Every structure is written in structure tokens, then in C-alpha cells.
Amino acid sequence: MRPRFPRIARPSPTNSIGPEHFQLQFTCSLCTLSRSIARHNLRTRISHLQSLRQRRNASSITPATTINAPSEVPLEKRELYNALERVKTHAGNFVGLSRLGLALRSLEAPGPGGVVRVAILAARGNEGAAMRLARLLLADPLGKVENWEADLSDPKSAEGASGKALVIKYGDETIKPPSNPLLWTLPVPSRVLKKYNIEILISSLHLGAVPTGEQNRVQNAILVPTLETPTSTSGRYMNVTHPVHKTLLLGEGLKSLIEYGQFTAGQELSKDLCKLAISLPNSAFYTKPGEISPVDLEIGEKSLEKIRESIENATIWEEGWFRAGIPNLSAWLLESSATEKDTALKPAITNLIESILEDTEKQIDSSESEATKSASTATVSQTVRAEITKVIEQWSEASHGELRDKLDMAFASKHWRRLKWYKLFWRSDDVAIITSDILERRWLVEAEKGAIFLAGRIEGAGLLTNEQLQINSFKTLPLAPQVEAEEKDQFELRLSDLVKPDVHAADDGALLPPAIQTPWPKTIPLTRHAFATRTIPSLEALAQKLVLQTTSTTAISAGISAFAYTSTASTSLFEAGAVFAFGTVLGLWRMQGKWQDAVKFWEGEVREEGRKAVRGTEEGVTVCVIEGGRGVIDEVGIEDRKVAREAVDHAKRALDALR
Structure with a gap:
């Protein structure tokens, strides 16, 4: 038989754990188990009643129309219900969710x-x-x-x-x-x-x-x-x-x-x-x-x-x-x-849905108007564009005048006359120095500074932003090799090269040093660099070639004259000298003609490339004035409004079909 233990009085509750607490552990195990189960059941019932009271209070906060939606929607109203759910999903930023929720709860009810x-x-x-x-x-x-x-x-x-x-x-x-x-x-x-x-x-x-x-x-x-x-x-x-x-x-x-x-x-x-x-x-x-x-x-x-x-x-x-x-x-x-028909909606529900859809359309239109207004506000006024266009025209006129006057002075100077054809024998190595000096000092120097000023005016007016600079794609300048001095090259600048040029390709395919990244048009310095890279070495090579050909012709003529004079007794000194003179004159005549044609062609090309550079800069900054400084409407917002409008139209059609 299980021994009986004396019954111990239950101590009063206390925060500290004393000896009495441990004495309770020696009571009957069945009694202890039953009391613990009873306490557990009591806690469970209390928590259940509290949660039930909270649910009742929550359900009484709002009327029955806001209770969780039933799983089944009446068949005749299901299309309209789904259309409104689509409006909630795709037009959530434009629709009043509180009123839309009320409309959905109304459609979930049976009957009208x-x-x-x-x-x-x-x-x-x-x-x-x-x-x-x-x-x-x-x-x-x-x-x-x-x-x-x-x-x-x-x-x-x-x-x-x-x-x-x-x-x-x-x-x-x-x-x-x-x-x-x-x-x-x-x-x-x-x-x-x-x-x-x-x-x-x-x-x-x-x-x-x-x-x-x-x-x-x-x-x-x-x-x-x-x-x-x-x-x-x-x-x-x-x-x-x-x-x-x-x-x-x-x-x-x-x-x-x-x-x-x-x-x-x-x-x-x-x-x-x-x-x-x-x-x-x-x-x-x-x-x-x-x-x-x-x-x-x-x-x-x-x-x-x-x-x-x-x-x-x-x-x-x-x-x-x-x-x-x-x-x-x-x-x-x-x-x-x-309502007169069981399948029709109550006029109050119909009016509510119509009002929700109309308000949603108004919100979409308002959002679109705000986006357009924001883009219009960010757009530079036509008055500012007209002022800058006038400044561009003045710069273009001054640049063309500078190109004409400075090149006339350069080609009439003593420095340029050092490249006369008969001076090539001792000046052929100076061709590159003299021509490069003309391009660096006399070719659109002030126009290049004016282009920087134009870029500052355009950027200051908001017509050329950093975003627009990053959007532009910049190409390389194609530099076709010039086979002959008379051959016209196909060099052509692009609009994307006006602001941020890329690395240029040389004639032999090697890379030239990249131009400095600057926020102003680079047409003039790029054209100068490309023109010098393409024409000056060819012109210098032509000068050296003509000197060599003339010297060779003169030497051959001298050899033939000496051979004829010494080999035959019938050849007089005058006849031998005539052969030498003919060869020398022929070589000098050919040297003079080719060099003068090459120099004339180079002078014309310098003027033409200058006009192209001025015109290219003018066109580039004009495009910036016309197309730049215009606010851009967010493409994502346009797509969101389009989808929202389609959802509203679909809901309207579903509502009309239910009437």
C-alpha cells in the first residue's frame, strides 16, 4: 500500500521561492496532475473568451457590409466584381480604396x-x-x-x-x-x-x-x-x-x-x-x-x-x-x-460604383495633367531659345569672318612664303612645322573660344543638362587615308562628337590620344586635329618626294650629258649641256606644278574644313537649343495610367451590362 503523507497547507503566493514551495512537490501526484490540468483548461477558456470578445467588438465597429467577403459572389455580379478587383489592383494609386471596398462588399451580397x-x-x-x-x-x-x-x-x-x-x-x-x-x-x-x-x-x-x-x-x-x-x-x-x-x-x-x-x-x-x-x-x-x-x-x-x-x-x-x-x-x-428586378443592382450601389469610376478617371486625368505640367514647367521658354539662337547666329557670322581674314593673312605672310617650290630643297623638313603653326594660330582660334562661351550660355539656360550629356552616344571620327593630294577625303563630323568625343582612329589603325572630356562643342579642335593628322604628313612626304624626284632627274640628265659628251666625238659641249638643261628644266617644271597644285589644294581644304567646322558647331548647338531643355514625362507613369484607364473602362462596360 502506498504510504500516506501528511497534508501540507498551501502557502500564500510570493515572489520568492522558499522551502514551502518545495514541500508542495511531495503532495499526491494525482492531485497535482489534476490541479495542473484544471489550471491549463481555465487559461484556455479565458483566452478563448477574450479572443471571442475581441472579434465581437471588431465586428461591431463597422456594419455588416465590411465583414470579410464571402467566398462566393453571385454569378450575375461576378464579372463586375472581378472588374472592380482589377481596378483595385491596377488603379490603386488613383481610386479611393475605402469606397471601392464598400462597393465590393455590396456586390458580394445576394440579390440586388x-x-x-x-x-x-x-x-x-x-x-x-x-x-x-x-x-x-x-x-x-x-x-x-x-x-x-x-x-x-x-x-x-x-x-x-x-x-x-x-x-x-x-x-x-x-x-x-x-x-x-x-x-x-x-x-x-x-x-x-x-x-x-x-x-x-x-x-x-x-x-x-x-x-x-x-x-x-x-x-x-x-x-x-x-x-x-x-x-x-x-x-x-x-x-x-x-x-x-x-x-x-x-x-x-x-x-x-x-x-x-x-x-x-x-x-x-x-x-x-x-x-x-x-x-x-x-x-x-x-x-x-x-x-x-x-x-x-x-x-x-x-x-x-x-x-x-x-x-x-x-x-x-x-x-x-x-x-x-x-x-x-x-x-x-x-x-x-x-429595385424592381431581382438581378439588378440597387440604385445606391450603381451610383456608388459610377462615382468611384468617375473619380478614378478624374484622378488619372489629373495625374496626367500634373505630369504634363511638370514637363512643361521644366521646359525652357521660347524667349530664352530665341535669344540664344540670335547669339549663335552672331557667333557663326564672326567665325566665318575670322576664318576668311586670318587665313588670308596667313597665306600672304612671309612665314608661308618660305614654302615656295624652289625653296623646298632646304625647306622640305619645315613643311610640317609651318602648316601646323597656321592651323594652331590662325585657324578658328577665337571661334573655338566663342564655342565654349556658347556652351556656357546653353547650359546656363537649362538647355543642356548632365542627363542629356550622358544620353548622347559618341562615335569615333573616321579618318580615311589620303592617297593623293588631289583626292577629296570623306571626313565628316557627327552631332554626337560635338560635346564628348571618343578615341579617334588614325590612318594606320593605331589609337590617337583621346580628347579631353569637356561639356562644350569639340568640333573645331577635333577637325583641326583630324585635318592635321591626315594632310600634313602627306604634304610633307610630297615635298620630300618632289625634291628627290627633281634631284634624281637632274642627276640623270647630268649623267646622260656627260656620257654623250665623252663617248662620242661628234657631241659638242653645247649639245651635252642642252641635254642636261632639258632634264633639269623638266624636273623643276614638274616639281613646281605638283607642289603649287598641292599647296593650292591644301589652302582650299583648310578653308573648306573651317567652314564645315563652323557649320557643324552651329548645327550642333542649334539642335541643343531646339530639342534640349524639355521636360520628359515618366514612361512608367504613362504605362501605369494607361493600364489604370483600361481597367476603369472594363469596369464601366461590366456595369453597363449588369443594368
Whole structure:
């Protein structure tokens, strides 16, 4: 038999672990096990009840239309539902997600639609008038006074005085919903709420605070009311949006009417989505049907009391009811909640979806306009372009004049006359030095400095940015070898070589030193470098070749003359000298002709390449003036707007097919 241990009293809870704690371990193992299991089950039940309470509170924060969507959408509304989901995916940056979520939840309900949310927004501090108006709209004139009417008639009740928004939904008034930090839910067994499946939200709207920023700021403030809920005991509040299908604005006096005009700031709202009612004595305010509706709550309440006192007061009730303006508001409340066909949508849901798609299109158009405006703002004005174009023309004229005058002076100078044909015998090695000196000192020197000035003016005007410099692709300069001095080369500069040249290829395929990377046109220095690389070595080689040919011809003539004079006795000295003179003259004549033609051709090429360089620089900077400095619209944004617009069009077609 198991020995019995004396029962030990359970110690009081303590934070320290003493001897008593270890003594408890020697109690009956079955008892210890049963107590531990009981404690575990108790914790499980407590956590389950807490999570259940949290879910109930969360579900009571928003009406049934915001509960998680069912897995099945009615077949007749599935295409429209998928189209709106596509709008949510592809046009999420342009659509109001709160209102779109409400539309999706409405489509998930069977039949023509789910609950229709209607908001009655009163001026801040006047929520009691909105509650009184809701009572007049929902009360049964032929029925008795019910308990919920007392709650709406007395805005200073425990719930109403807490400052929370009120949601009126159909239900048994004897069943009190759980407390919610955001909303006060009042179940009302009204025939109107049940038949038309309506929920009424009563909250406040501060008309004095005009919303700013977004395009549909007024519509969002009215159709997506913001509710405040405390987030902690420190008094801080968190804003929670509560989208509705339509809104009734209730003001009091002419001041509210003026504030409403300032609040809307000229933005037109659809009468199917928003209606304004002003609480005024009916005799002091008249409007056309469909515009602002006057309402007199006192007359309405007195008329309701009269009809409930006796059915004989029906005439008095009817007269006072219409004077109070209640039928007009009641018709507006119910007209969009009824439907004739089971497969059709309720007008309130149709109006909501149409409004969402129209607002999305407006947001897309606004985004496109802003992108275009931003690009236009980044574009340099035509006045600045015209001024810089005029400066370019002046530079071009001055450059052509400089090219003409400086080369005339260079070719008429004593320095250039050193390359006369008869001086080649001792000046042939100076051809490269003299021609290079002309290109470096007399060939478009001031024009090159002016091109740098032009580039500074263009970049300063915003016509040539670093991005545009990086976009340009720069080619190499093709330098075709010149076989003969008379051969025209195919050297041609490109626009991409004006700003950032690349490594040039020489005649033999070797690489020349790359030009310095500079943000100004390099046409002139590149042309000078390419022209000197191609022509000066050829011209110097021609000079040396002509000197060698002439010397060889003279030597051969001298040899023939000497041989003829010494080998034959009949050849006289005069005849031998004539042969020598003929050979010498022939060599000098050929040397003179070829050299003069080569020099003349080189002078012409220098002038022509100078004109090409000036013209190329002018064309390059002109293209920068015409095409540069223009804002670029983001290609990704264009594609996003295109896809979003296609999604909206598809949703419109699906909505039209469902009607």
C-alpha cells in the first residue's frame, strides 16, 4: 500500500521561492496532475473568451457590409466584381480604396445588393438635431412611441453624450449590442430599415475646416466620414474611415448654408450621393425641388405627436408633415434603396460604383495633367531659345569672318612664303612645322573660344543638362587615308562628337590620344586635329618626294650629258649641256606644278574644313537649343495610367451590362 503523507497547507503566493514551495512537490501526484490540468483548461477558456470578445467588438465597429467577403459572389455580379478587383489592383494609386471596398462588399451580397449605408452628418455640436431627424424618418406615425425613439429624442443620454458616432440598424431593441469604443450601435425595429435594408450613420462634420490637398477632398470628407477612436488612456485619438453610399448634410440657419458654400468651394456633388437640408422655420426659406431642402424639426415632432394622439388628426399631421419637409427627405432616403428586378443592382450601389469610376478617371486625368505640367514647367521658354539662337547666329557670322581674314593673312605672310617650290630643297623638313603653326594660330582660334562661351550660355539656360550629356552616344571620327593630294577625303563630323568625343582612329589603325572630356562643342579642335593628322604628313612626304624626284632627274640628265659628251666625238659641249638643261628644266617644271597644285589644294581644304567646322558647331548647338531643355514625362507613369484607364473602362462596360 502506498504510504500516506501528511497534508501540507498551501502557502500564500510570493515572489520568492522558499522551502514551502518545495514541500508542495511531495503532495499526491494525482492531485497535482489534476490541479495542473484544471489550471491549463481555465487559461484556455479565458483566452478563448477574450479572443471571442475581441472579434465581437471588431465586428461591431463597422456594419455588416465590411465583414470579410464571402467566398462566393453571385454569378450575375461576378464579372463586375472581378472588374472592380482589377481596378483595385491596377488603379490603386488613383481610386479611393475605402469606397471601392464598400462597393465590393455590396456586390458580394445576394440579390440586388446588401446593406445601403446612409450618413446624416450635422454640424459639429449639432448631432442632436441629426438624431431627431432620424427619428422622424424612421418612426411609424400610426404606432406607439418606442424605446429607441426616446434614445434619439434625448441626445444627452448615456450613449449619446459620449461623443461617439451612432449607427442605426434594424434589430430587436431589447437586445443590446456589445460596447464599442468607436460606434454607438442602436438596434431599431423599423419597417423602413428592414424593407429597404438601410443603415444610418449619425456623426458630425466640421464645415468650418475646409479640407485641402486632394482633388476630391470635399466628396471624400462627405462620403467617407472620419470617426475618432481613443487609442490609449493618454487621450490620443485615431481616425477611422467609414464609407457610405450617400450622405445627408444637416445644417442649422443661414450660417450653415454659407459655411457649406465655403466648404464645397465650387465643387459640384451629385444629388443622388449628397443632399443638403437646412433646419429653418419653413416660412422663412423656400427652394426649388431637388436643391437644398428646408426642414423644421419642431413642426415635424408636433405633427407626429398629433397623429399618435388620434387618427382624426391625420389632416393636421399631413399638413405639418409636409411643412416640416420630411416627405422630401424620406423620398430621397428611399429612392436609391429600392429595385424592381431581382438581378439588378440597387440604385445606391450603381451610383456608388459610377462615382468611384468617375473619380478614378478624374484622378488619372489629373495625374496626367500634373505630369504634363511638370514637363512643361521644366521646359525652357521660347524667349530664352530665341535669344540664344540670335547669339549663335552672331557667333557663326564672326567665325566665318575670322576664318576668311586670318587665313588670308596667313597665306600672304612671309612665314608661308618660305614654302615656295624652289625653296623646298632646304625647306622640305619645315613643311610640317609651318602648316601646323597656321592651323594652331590662325585657324578658328577665337571661334573655338566663342564655342565654349556658347556652351556656357546653353547650359546656363537649362538647355543642356548632365542627363542629356550622358544620353548622347559618341562615335569615333573616321579618318580615311589620303592617297593623293588631289583626292577629296570623306571626313565628316557627327552631332554626337560635338560635346564628348571618343578615341579617334588614325590612318594606320593605331589609337590617337583621346580628347579631353569637356561639356562644350569639340568640333573645331577635333577637325583641326583630324585635318592635321591626315594632310600634313602627306604634304610633307610630297615635298620630300618632289625634291628627290627633281634631284634624281637632274642627276640623270647630268649623267646622260656627260656620257654623250665623252663617248662620242661628234657631241659638242653645247649639245651635252642642252641635254642636261632639258632634264633639269623638266624636273623643276614638274616639281613646281605638283607642289603649287598641292599647296593650292591644301589652302582650299583648310578653308573648306573651317567652314564645315563652323557649320557643324552651329548645327550642333542649334539642335541643343531646339530639342534640349524639355521636360520628359515618366514612361512608367504613362504605362501605369494607361493600364489604370483600361481597367476603369472594363469596369464601366461590366456595369453597363449588369443594368
